Amino acid sequence: MLGLRLFDVSDGGAVELTARSAELKRHLQGVVEENMELFLRVRFLASEYSTGPVHGGRIDSLGIDENGSPVVVEYKRGRAAGVITQGLFYLAWLTDHRDEFLHLVRDRLGDAVADQVLWSAPRLICVAEDFTRYDVHAVREIRRSIDLVRYSCFGNELLALEPVASVVANGAARSEWRPQKAASSPAVHIDTGGVSPLRAALEEVLLGFGDDVSRVDRKQYRAYRRLRNFACVSHAHQQEVVVTLRISPKDVDLVPGFTRDVSQVGHHGTGDVEVRLRTEQHLRQAEPLLRMSYDAG
Structure with missing residues (x-):
């Protein structure tokens, strides 16, 4: 569970606020989408984006990050069961439908942003109440660009987001800076x-x-x-x-x-x-x- 402990000290004393789950996944998704650039440094593009009749799914959120990487965001109100594999399914769809994504970027953000899209490391961001150590191990073995983000609600007005794991597809996070041809x-x-x-x-x-x-x-x-x-x-x-x-x-x-x-x-x-x-x-x-x-x- 989230290690963060939050206290209300407004009256001079200290009252601990109890962490809870979001009431509905849709509510969590809506809050993140409305504040996506502030929370995740991802520019919001679309919500519940249809992958068409063949794939038969809907991507919770589509965006593009500050480095130009396409981003799929998937949410889970409770524990992370299924959210990573579902997100990988949509990430595969995204890389197979680049022209459709570029059209969406041009329509929402303009040609200049679309021209800077970085396809070398499209990202999946999974937001859930909690992740297991097996989830963290799995994303490191999958070798795709995946971020696991744990959320928790405190009262009706406070939302905490905690990065749990971050992996880049090229697997170069520990390599040295060497001259390259x-x-x-x-x-x-x-x-x-x-x-x-x-x-x-x-x-x-x-x-x-x-x-x-x-x-x-x-x-x-x-x-x-x-x-x-x-x-x-x-x-x-x-x-x-x-x-x-x-x-x-x-x-x-x-x-x-x-x-x-x-x-x-x-x-x-x-x-x-x-x-x-x-x-x-x-x-x-x-x-x-x-x-x-x-x-x-």
Whole structure:
């Protein structure tokens, strides 16, 4: 069960609020869909999307995440029985119907978003009251991009979401940052310059925060995420490592040349604070900020 304990301290005392299940799956689904970008960093596309007469099903929610990956979201009011296998069925349908999904994205979000869809790692997000250790083991063996999210309701107004497991299809979550030949991955630029060891050291720090950290490569950046991105490392810089973090500039003592507010500046990846690393000492200085962003993710 959810390890989170929640207390009402509004009257000076402390009253523990008891966790409960959602009254109806549809209610849970509706709340998540209305707030999907805030909760999951996924832009909502459609609810109860029909897979047609041959497949004969309905996808609970369809969306596209902050890295451009197509997303299937499936919900279970109680325990996770069946929700993962059902979601995998719909994920397979999605990868077989790319043109239909792209048409939906163009219709709802426009051509610019549709042109950036990343098909290398379509995602399944399962939201349920609880998962077993067998569920967690299974998603790691399946080797598809799957996130397990545990929910709990407190009273009538509070909803808690807890990432339980996050797996990326390429299985590269623990690999090192090595130079690659252009032919092996033409869409992603990996530097071969002197900052490669620093990138590798940064990756070791980011992946070391927890087993729930995974990564996704885009042409312009590499994203490290839990349920959502918490650090994005640019591929464009050869003399330094530039990473953007999901923390508020108001919470950071900005140092010229080291950190800056990019909330109003165009940049690749997500995050409002940019950190520039040139040495391992800079990396050590940045670790508290990296951790802050991870904790917020």
